[in-house]
Amino acid sequence: MVSRLSLYWESIGHEVRVIVFDGSNPQYSYGGTTHDCRSRASLWTVVKIRNIILRTLVIKKIIVSFKPDKIISFMETANFPCLFAWLISKSMGDITVSIRSSPVLFGHFTRFMVKRLYKKATKIVVQTRGAKNFAIKNLNLPNNKVRIVPNPISNEFFERPHSCDRRRRSILAVGRLERVKGFDLLIKACSLLSGIHLRIIGDGSERLNLLMLVNELGLSGCVTLPGQFEDIIPQLDSAAIFVLPSRNEGYPNALAEAMARGCGVVAFDCKYGPSEMIDSGDNGILVPPGDPVSLADAISTILSNDSLWISFGDRARVKSREWDIKMISIQWLN
Secondary structure, three states: OOHHHHHHHHHOOOEEEEEEEOOOOOOOOOOOOOEEOOOOOOOOOOHHHHHHHHHHHHHHHHHHHOOOOEEEEEOOOHHHHHHHHHHHHHOOOOEEEOOOOOOHOOOOHHHHHHHHHHOOOEEEEEEHHHHHOOOOOOOOOOOEEEEOOOOOOOOHHHHHOOOOEEEEEEEEEEEEEEHHHOOHHHHHHHOOOOOOOOEEOOOOOOOHHHHHHHOOOOOOOOOEEEEOOOHHHHHHHHHHEEEOOOOOOOOOOHHHHHOOOOEEEEEEEOOOOHHOOOOOOOOEEEEEOOHHHHHHHHHHHHHHOOHHHHHHHHHHHHHHHEEEEEHHHHHOOO
């Protein structure tokens, strides 16, 4: 998100400054000038408190020095020190904080902080209607400050020509290999199908458990976990179906990108995001959360009907235009 937006804003003439907390191993490129707080994340409470103080002081110094018109922060680890810095610097610029993960998953401390701090911001951005309703009802955030802004899709997902033909019974899933992403449920669903090939792209702490599950279910010949790919577009272009089996979501970027590339899509109707992206029966299929049998049935429905997965893909492309970065970037700045 920060990478895409900062690069785009710089390309249209804005002066952009990006503050990162640990720039020692950058995973993305950013537009404008990057400032490194040099405060690596930690699980230790004492270090977490020290980091908040350090980050607040660094951000305050940058705010006072450059006097930005707009300050935008992403996720709670950035929102808290940004708000503290903005308040103590008495900046005249607006500040937008954003909730990037599902607020349902917030712990007690995070909820406590969000309820007391976020209402002081100029604007609070969430990604879905469900997240907005939860934030207003359960986090006591003011309705007039909470705005829905979905994640943008880079232009290349719309503009790059297709690199290969789709493999007829190829299924793709993309994401961190963590329990919340539900890849174990997808593997179980695939054990109910025949003649398919599933690729799960990504890495994470659940890799070994997922590989063990694949072997237990006798799927080693048709389920692969090839790791991460720097360029995901060729992988999307070769898949007939993209599946999102998450138990919870903030806003699934991988699903949006798959729709932009014209994949037939299937997803669990989890909180939050999929139901606001997929019009079930029109551009994909939603199934009850956590149900491998229903997931297998939906995959089978699409794979057994050529015209269905082609029409789903065409309509998914149309839907994904709502997330064009040009339109989304304006919503962030307004």
